[in-house]
Amino acid sequence: MKNIKTILLSGMLLAASGVMTTSCSDLLDLSPVDYYGSGSYWTTEAQVTGYMDGIHKHIRDAADQHIFTFGEQRGGIYKSGTATDGNAxxxxxxxxxxxxxxxxxxTNFGGHYGRLANINLFIERVTNADYVGEAKKKYYLAQAYGLRAFIYFELYRIYGGVPLRLDVEVINGIIDPEKLYMARSTPKEVxxxxxxxxxxxxEYFGDVTSFDPYNRGNKKSYWSKAATECLMGDVYLWTSKVTTGDNPANPADLAVAKKHLESVANNYGLKMLSNFADVFDATNKGNSEVIFAIRYAEGEATNGVGNFTYVVQGEVDKKGYRADGTSWNDPLRLNRNGMQWYEYIPELYQLFDExxxxxxxxxxTSYQKDEDGKLVLWGTHVCKNLGILNAEGNRVYCGDQYFYRLPWVYLSLAEIANMEGDNAGVEKYINLIRQRAYGDSEGVWDTAKYAYKAGDFTQNELAILHEKDKEFVQEGQRxxxxxxxTLTKGGKHLVFCPEANLKNDGNPILPETESYKLLWPIEQNMLDKDPAIKQTPGYEEAEAAK
Structure with a gap:
């Protein structure tokens, strides 16, 4: 693939900053020498640590894409057209x-092959390194293999079969472009x-269950054994229920998912906080329910939450009201550091109990007044994970983004319990989440009023979905x-069922006639330039049928 070739041919990663160049114009004129094999790199433990820092930086680069583009935008919870604030x-x-x-x-497979090239190089160089102690070497390799699995799982769920690049032969001096073409492996192979x-x-993590075994103060922003076990739960739950191409769903995988998720819940000292908002407090990073976090900080990278807020002196600020009837007047104190390029549908907000x-x-939420002076819901604006107001009074979106935290484990276990016909398990795990949501910390948890009482498979599955809808806004799940x-055990996936559509208009999120769109297409530019790459199944047939 041309884009993958460009990335691989330009594989001079600046390990200290984690920046990888993407232009091959200079390197094509150089001799086929492995620059990483020289005496200038891969000689000290500090270089290995710095390179792993760079790999994590690349995961951060793709965090908004992982959460919003891939995890939420297709889930039926985003508005299209014009925002409340007037933006397109x-x-x-x-x-x-x-x-x-x-x-x-x-495009370009979401840019993931540059990240994979760096991980592959790390694995090759560190596997045989004699300048790193054996325990640390295994720890770093455990991170690398876990992160490679994470990226390939994202590619698998997006595209199905993808090129399976596991080596670094280009960096080793092979620059024959024909050897860089690589067809898509089958979903089963991936x-x-x-x-x-x-x-x-x-295997490499072994008995290392600490989130920070070498005291680097990472506050759960580095990949860990708990993260690998979460990913194993994620992967095996997926393959127990979802058929992708030549890889059929295997119900036996459910037991593997359950084993690893129960291990995460019981073996890593995790505990839910008593107050939901505290989980996302930017002064409370790496708290007891976080498993894997993407780290942000003032003066470094910031998250994308500001794109879901509003513009000071925009339409809402000029004409909107708060729920109590007072004028809008910048209630989140954004101080001109906000925008509304994305907006959630009002039905998502209305899903929550008061x-x-x-x-x-x-x-x-913002409101307008009707002709009788009554407040009418106008727009939804995110206040979760807003970061901090700095010393100058400016809003800084430096709250961490979470890929895995303990409530996700609990609700995944509820889904597994539902597949097993274990209603007691469904109730147990849903109600662990609801107890906090309805004020357990204030002693007002009313079991009779708020606890979930299990029903049939469909009722349970939808209850789990909607609990996740409320718990994981902006966490890449929907x-x-x-x-x-699925609507029934082994039955139709919820994406094809009107019951999963919060708009309640009788339509599914995706019609079954367009089921091929579950997987994303490959852009024409890549198809034109790489003869080995074929289009995602279904798209060419749909094009021909037009």
Missing amino acids: LYGGNIVLQNFDKNNTGV MTQIKKDLDTSM KDERRDATFI WWDIYRM
Whole structure:
């Protein structure tokens, strides 16, 4: 693939900063020498540590893409068209499922092959390194294999079969462009490699259950054994329910998912906080329910939450009211550091019960007045994970983004319990989440009023979905949930069922006639330039049928 070739041919990663160049114009004139094999790098433990820092920086670079583009925008919870604040909303084709070879949502496989090239190089160089102690070497390799599995699992869920690049032969001096073409492996081949990498990660972690075994103060922002076990739960739950190409769903995988998720819940000292908002307090990073976090800080990178807020002196600021009838007047103190390029549908806000503390910790809503002076819901604006006001009074979006935290483990275990027909387990795990949501910390948890009482499979599955809808706004779950979860055991996936559509208009998020769109298409530019790459199944047939 031309884009992958460009990345690989330019594989001079600046390990200290984690920046990888993407232009091959200079390197093509150089002799085929492995620059990483010289005496200038791969000689000290500090270089290994710095390189792993760079790999984590690359994961941060893709965090918004992972959470919002891939994890949420297709899930039926985003508005399209015009925001309440008057802006033209971004990502309309993705939100509306408008995909073809000219509208692919993302290009170049989401940029993941540059990240994979760096991980592959790390694995090759560190595996045989004699300048790193054996325990640290295994720890770093465990991280590398876990992160490679994480990226390939994302690619698998997005595209199905993808090129399976596991070596660094280009960096080793092979610059024959014909050797850089690589066809898409089958979904089964990709998943086999993902599970193999996960097993290797577990083997290398061994009995290291600490989130920071070498006291680097990372506050759970480095990949850990708990993260690998979460990913194993994620992967095996997925493959127990979802068929992708030549890789059929295997119900036996459910037991593997359960084993690893129960291990995460019981073996890593994790505990839910008593107050939902405290989980996302930027002064409380790496708290007891966090498992793997993407780190942000003032003066470094910031998260994308500001794109879900509002513009000071925009339409809402000029004409809007708060729920108590007072004028808008910048209630989140954004101080001109906000925008509304994305907006959640009002039905998502309305899903919350008034007593659910997650509602007001997630959203602030704007209102207009009708002709009778009555307040009418106007727009939804995110207040979750807003970061801090710095010493100058400026809003800084430096709250960490979470890929895995303990409530995700609990609700995944609820989904597994539902598959097993274990209603007691469904109730147990849903109610662990609801107890906090309805004020357990204030002693007002009313079991009779707020506890979930299990029903049949469909009722339980939808209850788990909607609990996740409320718990994980801006945490990249909704699309994968409706893709994986089913209306009946072994039946139709929720993405094809009106019951999962919060708009309650009788339509599914995606019609079954467009089921090929579950996987994303490859852009025409890549198809033109790489003869080995073929289009995602279904798109060419759909194009021909027009």
